[in-house]
Amino acid sequence: MLTVQQVSKRFGSFSALEDINLEFTNGVYGLLAPNGAGKTTLIKMLVTLLFPSEGEILYNGENIIKADERYREQLGYLPQQFGYYKHYSPHKYLLYIAALKGMRAADAKPRIAELLKLVALEDVMDKKMRKFSGGMIQRVGIAQAMLNDPRILILDEPTAGLDPKERVRFRNMLAQLARNRIVILSTHIVSDVESIADEIIMIKDKRVLHKSPIQGICSQLEGMVFETTIDYEAADEFRGKYLSISERQEQGRLKFRFIGSGEPQPNWIPTSPNLEDVFIYIYQDEAKADETA
């Protein structure tokens, strides 16, 4: 079990995270928050690239900084900015990383063959990565993070830059990887974690706002999400009054999905809340700040 205990992180006088408490057991955790919320900061502390200003992180009861190498042996990590070598092939690159990790060649070779198959790069294993798509590069990144068959796999924005097809492939792959380990991935895109995460962690105002299964998170908006159709002329007033989640044209009018308030109107159709609704609801102030910035 990985435990984050009362962790705060400051950069000089700037406070990035405050009093973070988390527990991870086997399963997939989606760290879901907008840009700048502190996802990478938290992840870098989990992989010992940054140290908490206060509090500590324990793995099976032992401080991870003290456990040092013993902890890092259990860890696989894909950084947000993943540095690879364009003129290397995936095969050569993985051999190189395995050597850096101190793996014996005799162990590394069969493991690399297995991983190239797992991430579906067998056919291009000897091709230089220069011409690879974003999705292919990400899969090389995941393979390198999996070299040591880690108990804890941490992926910082693994789907950034992927097209929709590659995202689907990534999600399916992750479901396979998630057996018998802790998988933590960060993203600011709801659909990346909606179908695969056992628990969602949301950070707001430097603190953990939610850590629970999706259902639990969505239940807070139960009875508050509606759909209705509005004439174009009335749309601005409607947007000013209610929080719009999405809008689309329908037969010359606008169909809104929105968070209602006050007494529900007869033409509002109650709708089950989903994670996207909660995300927009929770971070609505930040979205407004972005628009005016």
Ligand SMILES: Nc1ncnc2c1ncn2[C@@H]1O[C@H](COP(=O)(O)OP(=O)(O)OP(=O)(O)O)[C@@H](O)[C@H]1O
């Ligand atoms: N080394 C640093 N020195 C000073 N401030 C930092 C440092 N690293 C991060 N920050 C600040 O801490 C906050 C959180 O940054 P962080 O990179 O953890 O966010 P994030 O959630 O990963 O964002 P993104 O989605 O853009 O990757 C930001 O305000 C950032 O500017």
Ligand SMILES: [Mg+2]
């Ligand atoms: Mg980040």
